[in-house]
Amino acid sequence: xxxxxxxxxxxxxxxxxxxxxxxxxxxxxxxxxxxxxxxxxxxxxxxxxxxxxxxxxxxxxxxxxxxxxxxxxxxxxxxxxxxxxxxxxxxxxxxxxxxxxxxxxxxxxxxxxxxxxxxxxxxxxxxxxxxxxxxxxxxxxxxxxxxxxxxxxxxxxxxxxxxxxxxxxxxxxxxxxxxxxxxxxxxxxxxxxxxxxxxxxxxxxxxxxxxxxxxxxxxxxxxxxxxxxxxxxxxxxxxxxxxxxxxxxxxxxxxxxxxxxxxxxxxxxxxxxxxxxxxxxxxxxxxxxxxxxxxxxxxxxxxxxxxxxxxxxxxxxxxxxxxxxxxxxxxxxxxxxxxxxxxxxxxxxxxxxxxxxxxxxxxxxxxxxxxxxxxxxxxxxxxxxxxxxxxxxxxxxxxxxxxxxxxxxxxxxxxxxxxxxxxxxxxxxxxxxxxxxxxxxxxxxxxxxxxxxxxxxxxxxxxxxxxxxxxxxxxxxxxxxxxxxxxxxxxxxxxxxxxxxxxxxxxxxxxxxxxxxxxxxxxxxxxxxxxxxxxxxxxxxxxxxxxxxxxxxxxxxxxxxxxxxxxxxxxxxxxxxxxxxxxxxxxxxxxxxxxxxxxxxxxxxxxxxxxxxxxxxxxxxxxxxxxxxxxxxxxxxxxxxxxxxxxxxxxxxxxxxxxxxxxxxxxxxxxxxxxxxxxxxxxxxxxxxxxxxxxxxxxxxxxxxxxxxxxxxxxxxxxxxxxx
Numbered sequence: 132x133x134x135x136x137x138x139x140x141x142x143x144x145x146x147x148x149x150x151x152x153x154x155x156x157x158x159x160x161x162x163x164x165x166x167x168x169x170x171x172x173x174x175x176x177x178x179x180x181x182x183x184x185x186x187x188x189x190x191x192x193x194x195x196x197x198x199x200x201x202x203x204x205x206x207x208x209x210x211x212x213x214x215x216x217x218x219x220x221x222x223x224x225x226x227x228x229x230x231x232x233x234x235x236x237x238x239x240x241x242x243x244x245x246x247x248x249x250x251x252x253x254x255x256x257x258x259x260x261x262x263x264x265x266x267x268x269x270x271x272x273x274x275x276x277x278x279x280x281x282x283x284x285x286x287x288x289x290x291x292x293x294x295x296x297x298x299x300x301x302x303x304x305x306x307x308x309x310x311x312x313x314x315x316x317x318x319x320x321x322x323x324x325x326x327x328x329x330x331x332x333x334x335x336x337x338x339x340x341x342x343x344x345x346x347x348x349x350x351x352x353x354x355x356x357x358x359x360x361x362x363x364x365x366x367x368x369x370x371x372x373x374x375x376x377x378x379x380x381x382x383x384x385x386x387x388x389x390x391x392x393x394x395x396x397x398x399x400x401x402x403x404x405x406x407x408x409x410x411x412x413x414x415x416x417x418x419x420x421x422x423x424x425x426x427x428x429x430x431x432x433x434x435x436x437x438x439x440x441x442x443x444x445x446x447x448x449x450x451x452x453x454x455x456x457x458x459x460x461x462x463x464x465x466x467x468x469x470x471x472x473x474x475x476x477x478x479x480x481x482x483x484x485x486x487x488x489x490x491x492x493x494x495x496x497x498x499x500x501x502x503x504x505x506x507x508x509x510x511x512x513x514x515x516x517x518x519x520x521x522x523x524x525x526x527x528x529x530x531x532x533x534x535x536x537x538x539x540x541x542x543x544x545x546x547x548x549x550x551x552x553x554x555x556x557x558x559x560x561x562x563x564x565x566x567x568x569x570x571x572x573x574x575x576x577x578x579x580x581x582x583x584x585x586x587x588x589x590x591x592x593x594x595x596x597x598x599x600x601x602x603x604x605x606x607x608x609x610x611x612x613x614x615x616x617x618x619x620x621x622x623x624x625x626x627x628x629x630x631x632x633x634x635x636x637x638x639x640x641x642x643x644x645x646x647x648x649x650x651x652x653x654x655x656x657x658x659x660x661x662x663x664x665x666x667x668x669x670x671x672x673x674x675x676x677x678x679x680x681x682x683x684x685x686x687x688x689x690x691x692x693x694x695x696x697x698x699x700x701x702x703x704x705x706x707x708x709x710x711x712x713x714x715x716x717x718x719x720x721x722x723x724x725x726x727x728x729x730x731x732x733x734x735x736x737x738x739x740x741x742x743x744x745x746x747x748x749x750x751x752x753x754x755x756x757x758x759x760x761x762x763x764x765x766x767x768x769x770x771x772x773x774x775x776x777x778x779x780x781x782x783x784x785x786x787x788x789x790x791x792x793x794x795x796x797x798x799x800x801x802x803x804x805x806x807x808x809x810x811x812x813x814x815x816x817x818x819x820x821x822x823x824x825x826x827x828x829x830x831x832x833x834x835x836x837x838x839x840x841x842x843x844x845x846x847x848x849x850x851x852x853x854x855x
Contacts, residue, residue, distance in 0.1 A: 328415030664845020
């Protein structure tokens with residue numbers, strides 16, 4: 132079949148260069164394969180000879196075919212040589228044509244090389260997307276030229292022409308191979324970016340982008356030095372690097388702090404605007420911004436957003452705090468009786484107010500507060516209102532609790548201050564309504580910012596102030612009528628005035644009088660019979676005093692009766708002193724009377740000694756000193772009496788201190804020879820006299836003198852007596 136095919140092809144007429152090339156190639160192929168074919172058919176003949184030698188039955192047609200192969204092939208080879216010689220003229224003609232084609236091809240290659248250098252994918256000013264198209268264009272053109280070069284090379288071999296080299300083609304091929312690697316990397320990254328562009332912003336996986344860009348950066352880094360020297364490499368590197376640098380910015384923009392206002396600012400900076408609808412907002416819109424060109428602006432926007440988020444969270448925390456903060460409303464009891472509702476201590480609320488006011492002040496001083504000015508102002512006003520309302524509320528509550536016990540709990544005060552009582556009833560109703568509303572809705576913010584709440588509380592406070600002023604004026608009139616009421620607080624005075632029970636004064640007697648622990652009442656409490664000291668010493672009034680009328684009136688009578696009774700007791704005791712045994716006398720008299728009476732008589736006796744000395748009794752002072760010592764000794768003996776009462780013991784103890792002081796003075800007079808009543812040593816002493824003209828006790832010292840006060844002192848006693 133091969134011999135038949137070759138034989139038929141040799142008969143083909145060479146009308147064109149291609150036909151000539153085909154025949155010449157066929158002749159060359161026959162010559163080239165001659166040795167191989169000879170070996171094949173020689174071996175085949177040997178095999179069939181062996182088969183015949185051993186008697187193997189070979190079909191006749193098959194045997195004839197094998198026997199004819201050698202002759203047929205040799206005939207074909209001879210035909211090929213004859214055909215080759217017959218084409219000498221044609222070959223000469225076509226050799227000239229081939230030489231012309233080579234020259235023309237050489238020019239085309241040079242022109243293409245120049246065009247490639249000036250306008251190819253590696254030329255200056257060619258952008259990457261344009262370069263991609265040029266790579267495709269020049270790759271196809273170069274492939275065509277390479278094919279043409281191969282065909283011309285074959286023809287040159289056939290016509291025994293020298294093989295022409297085309298270094299420009301080799302250079303373009305190498306350069307285009309390098310450029311293709313660069314542009315392939317760019318195209319792959321562009322395609323990946325296009326694919327990423329369809330990703331919704333809400334579904335962004337920044338790690339996926341980072342891994343993808345690491346691959347493209349790696350491909351660029353691994354390129355050869357010659358490739359890195361090409362212009363497109365630098366441009367591709369810039370694109371890849373720019374996009375890679377934009378990834379951290381994209382990651383920054385993913386920050387939860389960003390709000391629509393920040394995106395609007397970014398759009399204004401970049402000049403690219405788009406719809407922020409999460410169902411439409413994709414990475415493609417973000418890529419269009421070329422974020423790497425706006426890195427400082429993006430960092431500033433995100434930094435501001437983070438700072439603003441802190442303020443936003445702070446405002447939200449304030450809102451949540453006051454949403455949960457509630458007043459603690461409790462029942463108010465006076466004794467066992469429930470009197471209404473009141474607020475428990477608001478210290479925790481006040482502390483929260485103070486802390487959050489500081490936080491809010493810090494926020495408002497920040498330059499990032501601009502988007503929240505209205506909210507911060509609203510909360511500043513709200514907290515100011517809460518603070519003001521709570522302050523007024525607690526004042527109102529405090530005054531209400533104070534006055535409630537007076538106007539609601541005391542019918543006597545209501546009768547004495549009817550107008551103020553009516554006013555307080557209105558206040559009481561309003562305050563109770565506010566507290567009932569607060570109990571139902573205890574939220575601090577709602578309660579404090581309720582319509583008219585601050586004005587209502589301020590009005591209540593001013594009305595309570597008016598009530599208290601009226602009450603204070605009322606108490607002042609009582610104090611003016613009975614000045615000893617100044618020793619009592621308003622509450623204590625109101626306890627007395629707020630009841631018709633005269634015995635209510637008992638618990639305050641020690642404040643009203645010096646050492647009067649209680650008054651002695653009859654069984655009905657309508658009469659005062661006397662006074663009792665804190666040491667249980669007592670005395671009875673000369674005249675029984677009735678507890679009729681206003682308390683200040685009958686207490687004034689009690690005061691007058693105390694002075695009158697003690698004056699009488701003092702006078703009687705003073706005049707009975709020299710006629711009675713001194714020990715028996717002090718047992719029977721009041722302590723203050725004993726102390727004063729003993730000093731009256733000691734003063735009298737000292738003056739008497741001065742008279743005696745003046746009349747010539749030089750031993751008068753010494754004798755009186757001895758008498759003083761004797762009186763002191765008698766007291767010491769008396770105090771040892773086991774049958775002595777406690778009150779008498781206290782009287783003796785006090786008198787011992789007085790007598791010791793008196794003895795020491797007299798001993799000094801004896802030692803210093805003080806023998807005249809005009810001497811300063813005597814004038815400087817506190818001296819007690821019973822003045823007959825004044826019918827009262829007169830107390831003198833130096834040039835000063837005053838009357839005895841007769842304030843009941845019980846058994847106060849004395850620790851020490853010091854000289855002037």
